Amino acid sequence: MTGHHKIAVLGVAKRFGETAGTSVNALSMIDLSIADGEFVSILGPSGCGKSSLLNIIAGFEESSTGRIEVDGKPISGPAPNRGVVFQEYALFPWLTVAGNIGFGPQSRGMRASKVNRIVSRYVELVSLTGFEQKYPHELSGGMRQRCALARCMANDPDIMLMDEPLAALDALTRVALQDELLRIWGEASRVRKKTVVYVTHSIDEAIFLSDRIVVMTPRPGRIQGEFVVPFPRPRLPEIRIHQDFHGLSDKIWLMLQAEAGRKSC
Amino acid sequence: MPWPTESAEKPLLGPELSVAGTTRSGRSGRSGRWIYYLVLPVVLLVIWWFCTDVLALFPSALLPSPIRVAKAFGHVIADGELMLNIEDSLLRIFYADLAALIIAVPIGLAMGLYQSIERLLDGLLSLFRPIPPLAWVPLAILWFGIGTLSIVFITFLSAFFSILVSTVAGVRSLDKLHIRAALSLGASRRRVLTHVVLPTTLPSIFTGLRIAIGVSWMSIVGAELIAASSGLGYMINYYQQVLRTDVVIVGMITIGVIGLGMDLLSRWVERRLLPWRQGARLP
Numbered sequence: 250m251t252g253h254h255k256i257a258v259l260g261v262a263k264r265f266g267e268t269a270g271t272s273v274n275a276l277s278m279i280d281l282s283i284a285d286g287e288f289v290s291i292l293g294p295s296g297c298g299k300s301s302l303l304n305i306i307a308g309f310e311e312s313s314t315g316r317i318e319v320d321g322k323p324i325s326g327p328a329p330n331r332g333v334v335f336q337e338y339a340l341f342p343w344l345t346v347a348g349n350i351g352f353g354p355q356s357r358g359m360r361a362s363k364v365n366r367i368v369s370r371y372v373e374l375v376s377l378t379g380f381e382q383k384y385p386h387e388l389s390g391g392m393r394q395r396c397a398l399a400r401c402m403a404n405d406p407d408i409m410l411m412d413e414p415l416a417a418l419d420a421l422t423r424v425a426l427q428d429e430l431l432r433i434w435g436e437a438s439r440v441r442k443k444t445v446v447y448v449t450h451s452i453d454e455a456i457f458l459s460d461r462i463v464v465m466t467p468r469p470g471r472i473q474g475e476f477v478v479p480f481p482r483p484r485l486p487e488i489r490i491h492q493d494f495h496g497l498s499d500k501i502w503l504m505l506q507a508e509a510g511r512k513s514c
Numbered sequence: 515m516p517w518p519t520e521s522a523e524k525p526l527l528g529p530e531l532s533v534a535g536t537t538r539s540g541r542s543g544r545s546g547r548w549i550y551y552l553v554l555p556v557v558l559l560v561i562w563w564f565c566t567d568v569l570a571l572f573p574s575a576l577l578p579s580p581i582r583v584a585k586a587f588g589h590v591i592a593d594g595e596l597m598l599n600i601e602d603s604l605l606r607i608f609y610a611d612l613a614a615l616i617i618a619v620p621i622g623l624a625m626g627l628y629q630s631i632e633r634l635l636d637g638l639l640s641l642f643r644p645i646p647p648l649a650w651v652p653l654a655i656l657w658f659g660i661g662t663l664s665i666v667f668i669t670f671l672s673a674f675f676s677i678l679v680s681t682v683a684g685v686r687s688l689d690k691l692h693i694r695a696a697l698s699l700g701a702s703r704r705r706v707l708t709h710v711v712l713p714t715t716l717p718s719i720f721t722g723l724r725i726a727i728g729v730s731w732m733s734i735v736g737a738e739l740i741a742a743s744s745g746l747g748y749m750i751n752y753y754q755q756v757l758r759t760d761v762v763i764v765g766m767i768t769i770g771v772i773g774l775g776m777d778l779l780s781r782w783v784e785r786r787l788l789p790w791r792q793g794a795r796l797p
Contacts, residue, residue, distance in 0.1 A: 309694050329700030339691035343713040343790045352709075353699035384790045404699055 255285040260315035274469035286442030290455035298470025332406035340385040347381040353404035371399040578760040586760035610669035618677035626685020647672035647733040672733040673726035680722025684715035
Protein backbone atom coordinates (compact mmCIF):
# COMPACT_ATOMS: atom_id res chain seq x y z
CA MET A 250 0.00 0.00 0.00
CA THR A 251 2.81 2.37 0.82
CA GLY A 252 4.63 1.21 -2.27
CA HIS A 253 4.65 4.44 -4.25
CA HIS A 254 3.71 8.01 -3.65
CA LYS A 255 0.37 9.09 -5.02
CA ILE A 256 0.86 12.74 -4.09
CA ALA A 257 4.18 14.43 -3.47
CA VAL A 258 4.34 17.95 -2.06
CA LEU A 259 7.85 19.17 -2.81
CA GLY A 260 9.17 22.30 -1.12
CA VAL A 261 5.91 24.17 -1.41
CA ALA A 262 5.80 27.68 0.02
CA LYS A 263 3.14 30.29 -0.36
CA ARG A 264 3.47 33.94 0.44
CA PHE A 265 0.87 36.64 0.06
CA GLY A 266 1.90 40.21 -0.76
CA GLU A 267 4.87 41.12 -2.89
CA THR A 268 7.13 43.45 -0.96
CA ALA A 269 9.33 41.91 1.70
CA GLY A 270 7.97 44.01 4.52
CA THR A 271 4.26 43.34 4.04
CA SER A 272 4.30 39.80 2.74
CA VAL A 273 2.92 37.00 4.86
CA ASN A 274 4.29 33.49 4.84
CA ALA A 275 1.15 31.39 4.61
CA LEU A 276 3.10 28.23 3.96
CA SER A 277 6.78 27.69 4.46
CA MET A 278 8.61 24.84 2.76
CA ILE A 279 6.13 22.02 3.00
CA ASP A 280 7.38 18.55 2.09
CA LEU A 281 4.87 15.76 2.29
CA SER A 282 4.23 12.54 0.48
CA ILE A 283 1.02 10.59 0.54
CA ALA A 284 0.82 6.96 -0.41
CA ASP A 285 -1.67 5.47 -2.82
CA GLY A 286 -4.90 4.67 -1.00
CA GLU A 287 -3.86 6.47 2.17
CA PHE A 288 -6.28 8.57 4.23
CA VAL A 289 -4.27 11.52 5.50
CA SER A 290 -5.62 14.29 7.68
CA ILE A 291 -4.05 17.72 7.79
CA LEU A 292 -4.82 19.04 11.23
CA GLY A 293 -4.24 22.50 12.61
CA PRO A 294 -5.76 25.69 13.97
CA SER A 295 -7.23 28.25 11.59
CA GLY A 296 -4.60 30.29 9.83
CA CYS A 297 -2.04 27.49 9.72
CA GLY A 298 -2.32 27.28 5.96
CA LYS A 299 -3.96 23.86 5.78
CA SER A 300 -6.69 25.02 3.42
CA SER A 301 -4.11 26.87 1.37
CA LEU A 302 -2.13 23.66 1.02
CA LEU A 303 -5.24 21.77 -0.06
CA ASN A 304 -6.09 24.46 -2.62
CA ILE A 305 -2.58 24.17 -4.03
CA ILE A 306 -2.89 20.38 -4.28
CA ALA A 307 -6.29 20.84 -5.95
CA GLY A 308 -4.72 23.24 -8.43
CA PHE A 309 -6.93 26.18 -7.46
CA GLU A 310 -3.99 28.23 -6.24
CA GLU A 311 -0.38 28.36 -7.31
CA SER A 312 2.44 27.95 -4.86
CA SER A 313 5.14 30.60 -4.68
CA THR A 314 7.85 27.95 -4.77
CA GLY A 315 7.97 24.19 -5.07
CA ARG A 316 5.58 21.90 -6.87
CA ILE A 317 2.97 19.19 -6.49
CA GLU A 318 3.36 15.87 -8.21
CA VAL A 319 0.61 13.34 -8.69
CA ASP A 320 1.71 9.90 -9.89
CA GLY A 321 5.14 11.42 -10.44
CA LYS A 322 3.91 14.12 -12.79
CA PRO A 323 3.68 17.82 -11.83
CA ILE A 324 0.13 19.17 -11.82
CA SER A 325 -1.16 22.25 -13.60
CA GLY A 326 -4.55 23.49 -12.48
CA PRO A 327 -7.58 21.49 -11.33
CA ALA A 328 -8.32 18.12 -12.90
CA PRO A 329 -11.05 15.51 -12.47
CA ASN A 330 -8.63 12.93 -11.03
CA ARG A 331 -8.48 15.16 -7.94
CA GLY A 332 -12.06 15.55 -6.69
CA VAL A 333 -12.80 18.22 -4.11
CA VAL A 334 -15.38 18.39 -1.32
CA PHE A 335 -15.84 21.85 0.18
CA GLN A 336 -16.89 22.94 3.65
CA GLU A 337 -19.63 25.11 2.17
CA TYR A 338 -20.79 22.21 -0.05
CA ALA A 339 -20.59 24.42 -3.18
CA LEU A 340 -23.47 22.53 -4.74
CA PHE A 341 -24.94 24.17 -7.81
CA PRO A 342 -28.24 25.63 -6.57
CA TRP A 343 -29.78 25.61 -10.05
CA LEU A 344 -29.34 21.84 -10.41
CA THR A 345 -31.23 19.09 -8.63
CA VAL A 346 -29.46 16.44 -6.57
CA ALA A 347 -29.31 14.25 -9.67
CA GLY A 348 -28.07 17.16 -11.78
CA ASN A 349 -25.32 17.96 -9.30
CA ILE A 350 -24.13 14.37 -9.06
CA GLY A 351 -24.23 14.00 -12.84
CA PHE A 352 -22.29 17.21 -13.47
CA GLY A 353 -18.87 15.60 -13.50
CA PRO A 354 -19.66 12.64 -15.77
CA GLN A 355 -21.53 15.02 -18.08
CA SER A 356 -18.61 17.42 -18.17
CA ARG A 357 -16.41 14.59 -19.29
CA GLY A 358 -18.74 13.88 -22.17
CA MET A 359 -20.46 10.68 -21.05
CA ARG A 360 -23.63 9.46 -22.71
CA ALA A 361 -26.87 10.33 -20.91
CA SER A 362 -27.73 6.70 -20.21
CA LYS A 363 -24.35 6.09 -18.60
CA VAL A 364 -24.62 9.31 -16.60
CA ASN A 365 -28.00 8.17 -15.29
CA ARG A 366 -26.59 4.84 -14.18
CA ILE A 367 -23.75 6.55 -12.32
CA VAL A 368 -26.15 9.04 -10.72
CA SER A 369 -28.48 6.37 -9.40
CA ARG A 370 -25.56 4.34 -8.09
CA TYR A 371 -24.14 7.24 -6.07
CA VAL A 372 -27.55 8.51 -4.96
CA GLU A 373 -28.02 5.11 -3.40
CA LEU A 374 -24.52 5.03 -1.95
CA VAL A 375 -25.04 8.28 -0.02
CA SER A 376 -28.64 7.35 0.94
CA LEU A 377 -30.36 10.14 -0.98
CA THR A 378 -32.82 7.86 -2.74
CA GLY A 379 -36.10 9.70 -3.21
CA PHE A 380 -34.38 13.10 -3.19
CA GLU A 381 -33.01 12.96 -6.74
CA GLN A 382 -35.29 15.72 -8.00
CA LYS A 383 -34.88 18.02 -4.99
CA TYR A 384 -32.86 21.21 -5.18
CA PRO A 385 -30.04 21.81 -2.68
CA HIS A 386 -32.03 24.45 -0.79
CA GLU A 387 -34.62 21.79 0.00
CA LEU A 388 -32.05 19.59 1.77
CA SER A 389 -30.64 19.68 5.29
CA GLY A 390 -26.97 20.44 5.84
CA GLY A 391 -26.05 16.79 6.27
CA MET A 392 -27.88 15.80 3.10
CA ARG A 393 -26.21 18.58 1.18
CA GLN A 394 -22.80 17.37 2.21
CA ARG A 395 -23.66 13.78 1.27
CA CYS A 396 -24.80 15.09 -2.10
CA ALA A 397 -21.50 16.98 -2.47
CA LEU A 398 -19.64 13.79 -1.57
CA ALA A 399 -21.58 11.86 -4.21
CA ARG A 400 -20.92 14.59 -6.78
CA CYS A 401 -17.20 14.31 -6.12
CA MET A 402 -17.17 10.52 -6.28
CA ALA A 403 -19.37 10.21 -9.36
CA ASN A 404 -16.27 11.20 -11.33
CA ASP A 405 -14.40 8.26 -9.79
CA PRO A 406 -11.33 10.35 -8.89
CA ASP A 407 -8.18 8.61 -7.58
CA ILE A 408 -7.77 11.39 -5.06
CA MET A 409 -10.37 13.09 -2.92
CA LEU A 410 -9.49 16.40 -1.35
CA MET A 411 -11.77 17.42 1.49
CA ASP A 412 -11.65 20.87 3.03
CA GLU A 413 -13.31 20.66 6.45
CA PRO A 414 -16.34 19.00 4.88
CA LEU A 415 -18.16 18.47 8.18
CA ALA A 416 -17.25 21.72 9.92
CA ALA A 417 -20.49 23.48 9.02
CA LEU A 418 -22.66 20.75 10.55
CA ASP A 419 -23.94 20.41 14.09
CA ALA A 420 -22.10 18.03 16.42
CA LEU A 421 -24.52 15.08 16.18
CA THR A 422 -24.77 15.20 12.40
CA ARG A 423 -21.00 15.54 12.20
CA VAL A 424 -20.35 12.36 14.15
CA ALA A 425 -22.97 10.46 12.16
CA LEU A 426 -21.43 11.65 8.90
CA GLN A 427 -17.94 10.61 10.00
CA ASP A 428 -19.23 7.03 10.14
CA GLU A 429 -21.00 7.53 6.82
CA LEU A 430 -17.90 8.99 5.24
CA LEU A 431 -15.80 5.92 6.08
CA ARG A 432 -18.51 3.60 4.84
CA ILE A 433 -18.85 5.53 1.58
CA TRP A 434 -15.09 5.74 1.14
CA GLY A 435 -14.87 1.99 1.66
CA GLU A 436 -17.62 1.29 -0.87
CA ALA A 437 -16.15 3.62 -3.45
CA SER A 438 -12.69 2.10 -2.93
CA ARG A 439 -13.79 -1.44 -3.70
CA VAL A 440 -12.10 -1.64 -7.07
CA ARG A 441 -9.25 0.71 -6.32
CA LYS A 442 -8.53 2.38 -3.01
CA LYS A 443 -9.01 6.14 -3.13
CA THR A 444 -6.45 8.46 -1.64
CA VAL A 445 -7.95 11.06 0.70
CA VAL A 446 -6.45 14.31 1.93
CA TYR A 447 -8.71 15.57 4.68
CA VAL A 448 -8.33 19.03 6.19
CA THR A 449 -9.80 19.51 9.65
CA HIS A 450 -9.33 21.38 12.89
CA SER A 451 -10.91 18.62 14.97
CA ILE A 452 -8.41 16.25 16.60
CA ASP A 453 -11.00 13.53 17.24
CA GLU A 454 -12.27 13.68 13.69
CA ALA A 455 -8.74 13.34 12.34
CA ILE A 456 -8.03 10.33 14.55
CA PHE A 457 -11.28 8.59 13.80
CA LEU A 458 -10.97 8.95 10.04
CA SER A 459 -7.34 8.78 9.06
CA ASP A 460 -4.37 6.48 8.66
CA ARG A 461 -1.97 9.31 9.32
CA ILE A 462 -2.29 12.81 10.79
CA VAL A 463 -0.11 15.70 9.72
CA VAL A 464 -0.13 18.46 12.34
CA MET A 465 0.38 22.01 11.07
CA THR A 466 1.03 25.19 13.02
CA PRO A 467 0.66 28.79 11.90
CA ARG A 468 2.96 31.79 11.36
CA PRO A 469 4.52 30.55 9.20
CA GLY A 470 2.33 27.62 8.20
CA ARG A 471 4.49 24.52 8.48
CA ILE A 472 4.35 20.84 9.43
CA GLN A 473 4.95 20.43 13.15
CA GLY A 474 4.72 16.66 13.39
CA GLU A 475 3.06 13.48 12.19
CA PHE A 476 1.12 10.74 13.90
CA VAL A 477 0.23 7.32 12.55
CA VAL A 478 -3.17 6.18 13.72
CA PRO A 479 -2.86 2.56 14.88
CA PHE A 480 -6.54 1.57 14.86
CA PRO A 481 -7.56 -1.13 12.39
CA ARG A 482 -10.25 -0.69 9.78
CA PRO A 483 -13.18 -0.87 9.57
CA ARG A 484 -13.35 1.72 12.31
CA LEU A 485 -16.27 1.15 14.63
CA PRO A 486 -17.97 4.10 16.32
CA GLU A 487 -16.95 2.64 19.69
CA ILE A 488 -13.27 3.38 19.22
CA ARG A 489 -14.09 6.99 20.01
CA ILE A 490 -14.31 6.02 23.67
CA HIS A 491 -11.28 3.72 23.65
CA GLN A 492 -8.40 4.64 25.96
CA ASP A 493 -5.79 4.64 23.16
CA PHE A 494 -7.99 7.01 21.20
CA HIS A 495 -7.83 9.53 24.02
CA GLY A 496 -4.13 8.92 24.55
CA LEU A 497 -3.41 9.85 20.94
CA SER A 498 -5.79 12.77 21.14
CA ASP A 499 -3.93 14.11 24.18
CA LYS A 500 -0.53 13.76 22.50
CA ILE A 501 -1.71 15.76 19.48
CA TRP A 502 -3.36 18.33 21.69
CA LEU A 503 -0.14 18.80 23.68
CA MET A 504 1.84 19.36 20.50
CA LEU A 505 -0.60 22.04 19.33
CA GLN A 506 -0.70 23.57 22.81
CA ALA A 507 3.09 23.74 23.15
CA GLU A 508 3.34 25.48 19.81
CA ALA A 509 0.56 27.93 20.66
CA GLY A 510 2.25 28.69 24.01
CA ARG A 511 5.59 29.35 22.35
CA LYS A 512 3.97 31.73 19.86
CA SER A 513 2.10 33.79 22.40
CA CYS A 514 5.24 34.51 24.48
CA MET B 515 -34.41 11.18 7.24
CA PRO B 516 -33.16 12.02 10.71
CA TRP B 517 -30.78 14.74 9.59
CA PRO B 518 -31.60 18.04 11.25
CA THR B 519 -32.51 20.86 8.92
CA GLU B 520 -30.46 23.98 8.83
CA SER B 521 -32.24 27.29 8.91
CA ALA B 522 -29.42 29.26 7.38
CA GLU B 523 -31.51 30.47 4.43
CA LYS B 524 -31.61 34.21 4.17
CA PRO B 525 -34.43 35.74 2.17
CA LEU B 526 -32.65 37.39 -0.72
CA LEU B 527 -35.61 39.16 -2.20
CA GLY B 528 -37.48 41.01 0.47
CA PRO B 529 -40.29 42.50 -1.61
CA GLU B 530 -40.93 39.22 -3.44
CA LEU B 531 -41.85 37.54 -0.22
CA SER B 532 -45.29 39.02 -0.04
CA VAL B 533 -45.99 39.52 -3.73
CA ALA B 534 -45.23 36.21 -5.37
CA GLY B 535 -47.61 33.46 -4.38
CA THR B 536 -45.71 30.47 -3.08
CA THR B 537 -46.79 26.88 -3.17
CA ARG B 538 -49.97 24.88 -3.42
CA SER B 539 -50.91 25.56 0.15
CA GLY B 540 -50.85 29.31 -0.55
CA ARG B 541 -53.20 28.99 -3.47
CA SER B 542 -56.35 28.37 -1.49
CA GLY B 543 -55.97 31.68 0.33
CA ARG B 544 -55.39 33.48 -2.91
CA SER B 545 -59.00 33.65 -4.10
CA GLY B 546 -59.93 35.64 -1.01
CA ARG B 547 -57.04 38.01 -1.53
CA TRP B 548 -58.41 39.23 -4.84
CA ILE B 549 -61.01 41.23 -2.95
CA TYR B 550 -58.28 43.40 -1.44
CA TYR B 551 -56.85 44.12 -4.85
CA LEU B 552 -60.27 45.23 -6.12
CA VAL B 553 -61.44 47.42 -3.23
CA LEU B 554 -59.69 50.67 -4.16
CA PRO B 555 -60.27 50.52 -7.93
CA VAL B 556 -63.99 49.99 -7.33
CA VAL B 557 -64.18 52.85 -4.82
CA LEU B 558 -62.36 55.09 -7.27
CA LEU B 559 -64.75 54.09 -10.03
CA VAL B 560 -67.76 54.95 -7.89
CA ILE B 561 -66.32 58.36 -6.94
CA TRP B 562 -65.53 59.03 -10.60
CA TRP B 563 -69.05 58.09 -11.63
CA PHE B 564 -70.53 60.18 -8.80
CA CYS B 565 -68.56 63.30 -9.67
CA THR B 566 -69.31 63.10 -13.40
CA ASP B 567 -72.73 61.55 -13.99
CA VAL B 568 -74.42 62.57 -10.73
CA LEU B 569 -72.82 65.86 -9.72
CA ALA B 570 -71.67 66.83 -13.26
CA LEU B 571 -68.66 68.67 -11.80
CA PHE B 572 -66.64 68.66 -15.04
CA PRO B 573 -67.51 69.21 -18.69
CA SER B 574 -67.43 65.80 -20.30
CA ALA B 575 -64.71 66.90 -22.72
CA LEU B 576 -62.38 67.24 -19.73
CA LEU B 577 -63.50 64.21 -17.76
CA PRO B 578 -66.15 61.97 -19.30
CA SER B 579 -68.20 59.67 -17.08
CA PRO B 580 -67.10 56.02 -16.67
CA ILE B 581 -70.18 54.98 -18.61
CA ARG B 582 -69.15 57.03 -21.63
CA VAL B 583 -65.66 55.57 -21.36
CA ALA B 584 -67.11 52.07 -21.27
CA LYS B 585 -69.14 52.82 -24.40
CA ALA B 586 -66.06 54.18 -26.13
CA PHE B 587 -64.26 50.99 -25.11
CA GLY B 588 -66.92 48.93 -26.82
CA HIS B 589 -66.68 51.12 -29.86
CA VAL B 590 -62.90 50.93 -30.39
CA ILE B 591 -62.95 47.21 -29.74
CA ALA B 592 -65.80 46.68 -32.19
CA ASP B 593 -64.15 48.52 -35.06
CA GLY B 594 -60.82 46.79 -34.38
CA GLU B 595 -58.93 50.03 -33.83
CA LEU B 596 -57.85 49.17 -30.29
CA MET B 597 -56.54 45.73 -31.20
CA LEU B 598 -54.60 47.12 -34.14
CA ASN B 599 -52.87 49.71 -31.95
CA ILE B 600 -52.19 47.22 -29.17
CA GLU B 601 -50.67 44.89 -31.71
CA ASP B 602 -48.40 47.58 -33.08
CA SER B 603 -47.19 48.65 -29.65
CA LEU B 604 -46.64 45.10 -28.40
CA LEU B 605 -44.74 44.11 -31.51
CA ARG B 606 -42.43 47.11 -31.14
CA ILE B 607 -41.82 46.22 -27.48
CA PHE B 608 -41.05 42.68 -28.50
CA TYR B 609 -38.48 43.66 -31.14
CA ALA B 610 -36.89 46.29 -28.91
CA ASP B 611 -36.58 44.10 -25.82
CA LEU B 612 -35.41 41.10 -27.80
CA ALA B 613 -32.68 43.21 -29.38
CA ALA B 614 -31.78 44.65 -25.98
CA LEU B 615 -31.54 41.16 -24.51
CA ILE B 616 -29.38 39.85 -27.35
CA ILE B 617 -26.99 42.78 -27.19
CA ALA B 618 -26.93 43.62 -23.46
CA VAL B 619 -26.45 40.11 -22.04
CA PRO B 620 -23.13 39.31 -23.79
CA ILE B 621 -21.81 42.80 -23.06
CA GLY B 622 -22.91 42.47 -19.44
CA LEU B 623 -21.30 39.03 -19.11
CA ALA B 624 -18.07 40.31 -20.60
CA MET B 625 -18.09 43.37 -18.34
CA GLY B 626 -18.75 41.25 -15.28
CA LEU B 627 -16.07 38.68 -16.12
CA TYR B 628 -13.28 40.93 -17.37
CA GLN B 629 -12.32 44.06 -15.53
CA SER B 630 -10.54 45.50 -18.56
CA ILE B 631 -13.71 45.37 -20.64
CA GLU B 632 -15.64 46.96 -17.84
CA ARG B 633 -13.16 49.84 -17.58
CA LEU B 634 -13.30 50.26 -21.33
CA LEU B 635 -17.07 50.55 -21.52
CA ASP B 636 -18.05 51.96 -18.16
CA GLY B 637 -17.28 55.61 -18.91
CA LEU B 638 -19.20 55.64 -22.16
CA LEU B 639 -22.20 53.79 -20.79
CA SER B 640 -22.37 55.92 -17.64
CA LEU B 641 -22.56 58.96 -19.87
CA PHE B 642 -25.39 57.60 -22.01
CA ARG B 643 -27.43 56.04 -19.24
CA PRO B 644 -28.77 59.27 -17.68
CA ILE B 645 -30.15 60.47 -21.03
CA PRO B 646 -33.89 59.78 -20.91
CA PRO B 647 -35.01 57.64 -23.85
CA LEU B 648 -37.42 60.34 -24.94
CA ALA B 649 -34.54 62.79 -25.39
CA TRP B 650 -33.56 60.57 -28.32
CA VAL B 651 -36.86 61.19 -30.11
CA PRO B 652 -35.70 64.15 -32.20
CA LEU B 653 -32.60 62.31 -33.41
CA ALA B 654 -34.56 59.11 -33.94
CA ILE B 655 -37.06 60.92 -36.17
CA LEU B 656 -34.21 62.41 -38.20
CA TRP B 657 -32.44 59.08 -38.59
CA PHE B 658 -35.31 56.65 -38.95
CA GLY B 659 -38.32 58.83 -39.76
CA ILE B 660 -41.70 58.57 -38.13
CA GLY B 661 -42.75 54.98 -37.53
CA THR B 662 -41.81 51.63 -36.15
CA LEU B 663 -38.04 51.88 -36.57
CA SER B 664 -37.80 55.07 -34.50
CA ILE B 665 -39.99 53.66 -31.78
CA VAL B 666 -38.08 50.40 -31.60
CA PHE B 667 -34.82 52.34 -31.40
CA ILE B 668 -36.01 54.49 -28.50
CA THR B 669 -37.57 51.56 -26.67
CA PHE B 670 -34.43 49.52 -27.20
CA LEU B 671 -32.34 52.20 -25.49
CA SER B 672 -34.58 52.22 -22.45
CA ALA B 673 -34.50 48.43 -22.13
CA PHE B 674 -30.81 48.03 -22.88
CA PHE B 675 -29.48 49.63 -19.71
CA SER B 676 -31.78 47.79 -17.32
CA ILE B 677 -30.69 44.45 -18.72
CA LEU B 678 -27.03 45.43 -18.85
CA VAL B 679 -26.87 46.66 -15.25
CA SER B 680 -28.68 43.56 -13.96
CA THR B 681 -26.47 41.22 -15.95
CA VAL B 682 -23.29 42.78 -14.60
CA ALA B 683 -24.69 42.58 -11.06
CA GLY B 684 -25.56 38.92 -11.70
CA VAL B 685 -22.04 38.02 -12.77
CA ARG B 686 -20.74 39.76 -9.64
CA SER B 687 -22.76 37.34 -7.52
CA LEU B 688 -20.76 34.46 -9.00
CA ASP B 689 -19.44 32.12 -6.31
CA LYS B 690 -15.73 31.33 -6.63
CA LEU B 691 -16.37 27.90 -5.11
CA HIS B 692 -18.85 27.02 -7.86
CA ILE B 693 -16.19 27.70 -10.47
CA ARG B 694 -13.63 25.70 -8.54
CA ALA B 695 -16.07 22.83 -8.08
CA ALA B 696 -16.89 22.79 -11.79
CA LEU B 697 -13.22 22.87 -12.84
CA SER B 698 -12.30 20.07 -10.46
CA LEU B 699 -15.20 18.03 -11.85
CA GLY B 700 -13.60 18.26 -15.26
CA ALA B 701 -15.61 21.09 -16.81
CA SER B 702 -13.93 23.01 -19.63
CA ARG B 703 -13.78 26.82 -19.50
CA ARG B 704 -16.55 26.90 -22.05
CA ARG B 705 -18.74 24.62 -19.97
CA VAL B 706 -18.06 26.75 -16.88
CA LEU B 707 -19.39 29.70 -18.84
CA THR B 708 -22.54 27.96 -20.08
CA HIS B 709 -23.24 25.77 -17.04
CA VAL B 710 -22.05 27.90 -14.12
CA VAL B 711 -21.77 31.56 -15.07
CA LEU B 712 -24.95 31.66 -17.12
CA PRO B 713 -27.24 29.89 -14.61
CA THR B 714 -25.86 32.08 -11.82
CA THR B 715 -26.61 35.17 -13.87
CA LEU B 716 -29.96 34.03 -15.23
CA PRO B 717 -32.10 35.22 -12.30
CA SER B 718 -30.54 38.68 -12.53
CA ILE B 719 -30.97 38.76 -16.29
CA PHE B 720 -34.59 37.91 -15.73
CA THR B 721 -35.04 40.65 -13.19
CA GLY B 722 -33.39 43.02 -15.65
CA LEU B 723 -35.73 41.89 -18.41
CA ARG B 724 -38.74 42.44 -16.19
CA ILE B 725 -37.61 45.94 -15.31
CA ALA B 726 -36.81 46.50 -18.99
CA ILE B 727 -40.31 45.50 -20.06
CA GLY B 728 -41.80 47.92 -17.55
CA VAL B 729 -39.51 50.78 -18.52
CA SER B 730 -39.87 50.20 -22.24
CA TRP B 731 -43.65 50.04 -21.96
CA MET B 732 -43.54 53.50 -20.44
CA SER B 733 -41.13 54.92 -22.97
CA ILE B 734 -42.87 53.37 -25.97
CA VAL B 735 -46.09 55.18 -25.17
CA GLY B 736 -44.14 58.42 -24.78
CA ALA B 737 -42.33 57.85 -28.05
CA GLU B 738 -45.51 56.97 -29.91
CA LEU B 739 -47.06 60.28 -28.84
CA ILE B 740 -44.53 62.00 -31.07
CA ALA B 741 -42.86 59.69 -33.51
CA ALA B 742 -45.50 57.25 -34.71
CA SER B 743 -48.66 56.97 -36.76
CA SER B 744 -50.01 53.97 -34.86
CA GLY B 745 -49.82 52.38 -31.45
CA LEU B 746 -51.49 53.12 -28.14
CA GLY B 747 -49.44 56.28 -27.57
CA TYR B 748 -50.40 57.57 -30.97
CA MET B 749 -54.03 56.68 -30.31
CA ILE B 750 -54.37 58.67 -27.11
CA ASN B 751 -52.59 61.64 -28.64
CA TYR B 752 -54.81 61.59 -31.70
CA TYR B 753 -58.03 61.46 -29.70
CA GLN B 754 -56.83 64.23 -27.44
CA GLN B 755 -56.52 66.45 -30.50
CA VAL B 756 -60.09 65.69 -31.60
CA LEU B 757 -61.30 66.16 -27.99
CA ARG B 758 -62.51 62.59 -27.56
CA THR B 759 -61.37 62.36 -23.96
CA ASP B 760 -63.30 59.13 -23.46
CA VAL B 761 -61.11 57.30 -25.97
CA VAL B 762 -58.00 58.88 -24.42
CA ILE B 763 -59.00 57.30 -21.12
CA VAL B 764 -59.73 54.01 -22.86
CA GLY B 765 -56.15 54.09 -24.16
CA MET B 766 -54.72 54.91 -20.74
CA ILE B 767 -56.60 52.10 -19.02
CA THR B 768 -55.49 49.70 -21.74
CA ILE B 769 -51.86 50.74 -21.23
CA GLY B 770 -52.17 50.12 -17.48
CA VAL B 771 -53.84 46.74 -17.86
CA ILE B 772 -51.34 45.50 -20.44
CA GLY B 773 -48.42 46.70 -18.31
CA LEU B 774 -49.79 44.80 -15.34
CA GLY B 775 -50.42 41.73 -17.48
CA MET B 776 -46.88 41.71 -18.81
CA ASP B 777 -45.45 41.97 -15.32
CA LEU B 778 -47.60 39.09 -14.05
CA LEU B 779 -46.69 37.02 -17.08
CA SER B 780 -42.97 37.54 -16.69
CA ARG B 781 -43.18 36.63 -12.99
CA TRP B 782 -45.01 33.46 -13.90
CA VAL B 783 -42.45 32.57 -16.56
CA GLU B 784 -39.65 33.28 -14.08
CA ARG B 785 -41.15 30.91 -11.54
CA ARG B 786 -41.45 28.20 -14.14
CA LEU B 787 -37.98 28.64 -15.60
CA LEU B 788 -36.02 29.22 -12.41
CA PRO B 789 -37.47 26.81 -9.86
CA TRP B 790 -34.36 26.91 -7.67
CA ARG B 791 -35.09 30.54 -6.92
CA GLN B 792 -37.98 29.45 -4.74
CA GLY B 793 -35.34 28.89 -2.10
CA ALA B 794 -35.26 32.61 -1.54
CA ARG B 795 -38.92 32.53 -0.55
CA LEU B 796 -38.76 29.93 2.19
CA PRO B 797 -40.19 31.29 5.42
